[in-house]
Amino acid sequence: MSVKERDPLTGHQTTGHEWDGITELNTNVPRIIWWFIGITHVYALVAWALLPSWPWIHTYWKGFLGADQQEDLQVQVVAGNLPRVEWQKSIADTPLIAMPADAALMSVVEVTGPALFGDNCAACHGAAGLGGPGFPNLADGAWLWGSDPATIFETIRFGINTQHPESRVAEMPAFGELLTQGEILRVSDYVQSLSDTEADPTRIAEGAQIFDANCSACHGEGAKGDQDIGAPNLADTSWIYGASDAVIYQTIRDGRKGFMPGWESRLTEVDRKILTHYVLRLPNQQEVIQ
Structure with missing residues (x-):
């Protein structure tokens, strides 16, 4: 087939290629595509000049604007940490038993407690603290050693049946050899x-x-x-x-002998204070959910 042959419907020349009776037309690329290609090339050239881009041997092209996202991020992190430093100091300076009387500190517990609990405790106790076989339900109000903040704080600090000398120790003996x-x-x-x-x-x-x-x-x-x-x-x-x-x-x-790790070396005192009061709030939150 001659390449000069024209399609009778569109008037375009054909390329000479045909597949199952379908003839390929030799049409021009739409002008908008050329405009798009040209604009993207111009933008790329401008971006390469203004922004960090090409790598060099020991560094990289910094760009005429001098933009540095790493420095910007560090500034944002420092600015974002300023309020955190303030409430961390407040929690550190406030006795554990006095925290519930401070609405500002309890709002911190409400906001940061779920993340702390989710990262460190939810693997055993569940995301809502409902526990599971072998792991106590922390939202039912039943406490093995008591529900006062100091007691719970110490349990979080030293754990249960750990190697720490101040660990909580609890074990139920086996009665299989004593009872029929x-x-x-x-x-x-x-x-x-x-x-x-x-x-x-x-x-x-x-x-x-x-x-x-x-x-x-x-x-x-x-x-x-x-x-x-x-x-x-x-x-x-x-x-x-x-x-x-x-x-x-x-x-x-x-018999039974459970285990809970101690968190003294993994979490700061401030984190443990937050977790203590967050855990104490779980029974009330569960009542609201129900």
Whole structure:
């Protein structure tokens, strides 16, 4: 086919190429495309001259405007840190117990607490502090060692069952070698009955006697727990490992020994103060959510 052949509909010459009866036209590039290419080239030349661009051997072309985004960022970081330095000093100087009376400091807790908790605590306790099997629910108001700020602050600081000499220590012994299977089952029935779970009255009475002889030394009379040693209250509806027959049986038979890392070397005192009051606010926040 001759390249001088013209398409009868458009009048354009053809290129001589044809695919399945479709003939390629030899049309000019639209003028707007040339304008676009020209403008982008001009812009590139101007940008190369004004802004940092071409690398040299030991440095780079700084541009006639002298723009330096690294310096701009450092200035912004310094300016952004000024308010942070002020409230950090205020928290450091304010006793832990006095922080709730300062609305400004508690607003800092409300704003920065979620990020601190999410970065350091949520992996175990969950984003909302609701916990999971083996990890306490921090939003149910049930506290192993107490709910006063100083106690929680110390737990965050030294952890539970860590190598630190001031660590909280808590362990439930295994009763699998001390009690028979039937006795463990009856204690399990008794413990479940404390949180209004239906069970055989006879088994509950027998379980109560076994409990008093083996468990009340730590969990107290009525299984209300003992915050001095971190023994859980078994008469509420909060369970660390679960409330099923199988889980309670396993707990009594094999024992439990949880672990929480100490954060003294990872978080500043200010961060730990913020986390303490943030955690104390979780039960109230959970009530609002519900």
